[in-house]
Amino acid sequence: xxxxxxxxxxxxxxxxxxxxLSSIATQSSVNDWYLTLNKPSxxxxxxxxxxxxxxxxxxxxxxxxxxxxxxxxxxxVKTGLYHFGFQLLLNAMWSLVFFGxxxxxxxxxxxxxxxxxxxxxxxxxxxxxxxAAWLLVPYLLWVIFATALNFKIWELN
Numbered sequence: 001x002x003x004x005x006x007x008x009x010x011x012x013x014x015x016x017x018x019x020x021l022s023s024i025a026t027q028s029s030v031n032d033w034y035l036t037l038n039k040p041s042x043x044x045x046x047x048x049x050x051x052x053x054x055x056x057x058x059x060x061x062x063x064x065x066x067x068x069x070x071x072x073x074x075x076x077v078k079t080g081l082y083h084f085g086f087q088l089l090l091n092a093m094w095s096l097v098f099f100g101x102x103x104x105x106x107x108x109x110x111x112x113x114x115x116x117x118x119x120x121x122x123x124x125x126x127x128x129x130x131x132a133a134w135l136l137v138p139y140l141l142w143v144i145f146a147t148a149l150n151f152k153i154w155e156l157n
Contacts, residue, residue: 008065015061018088019053022095029099040152056139060088063135067128080124080132087117104154111147118143 030046067080090110098107118140126133 004065004069007068008062011063011065011068012058012061015057015064015088016054018092019057022092023050023053025095025100029102033102034099037153038156040149040156042152043149052142056142059135060084060139063125063129063132066132066135067125070128074128076124076127080121080128083117083121083124087114087121090114090117098150104150104157108147108150108154111143111150115140115143115147 026049064081064084067077067084070077072078072081090113094107094110094114097103097110118136122133122136122140125136
């Protein structure tokens, strides 16, 4: 049990670290370039993003830790965690491209790929742990919303 909790803590820490690194790119332009963009009516206030992402990164880490805790020697665990790692990489890339490079169109392509990878990750996590799979559903829903937001920002600008 201690090993499983340790793996969950490590996975949460990794997700939060990715989130913190992504926020560096975000902060570089959220208070200047992003303010100048035309945004759709459903754009949430800026203060909502940090707490939502923090909660989502914790849930993602718990999900990955639960799967990892089942034993990395299982093919389904490896497959699920590989998908998880790739989607986490795309998650970080989106922030770098959208905010760092200020390229909403290329960020849109990345976030579409991210949503697909999250669906695949949920599929593989479900084989290992239904609880882990369900923990990723709010993340998927948020990314779908963010995809629509990204699309509208690109379209309006």
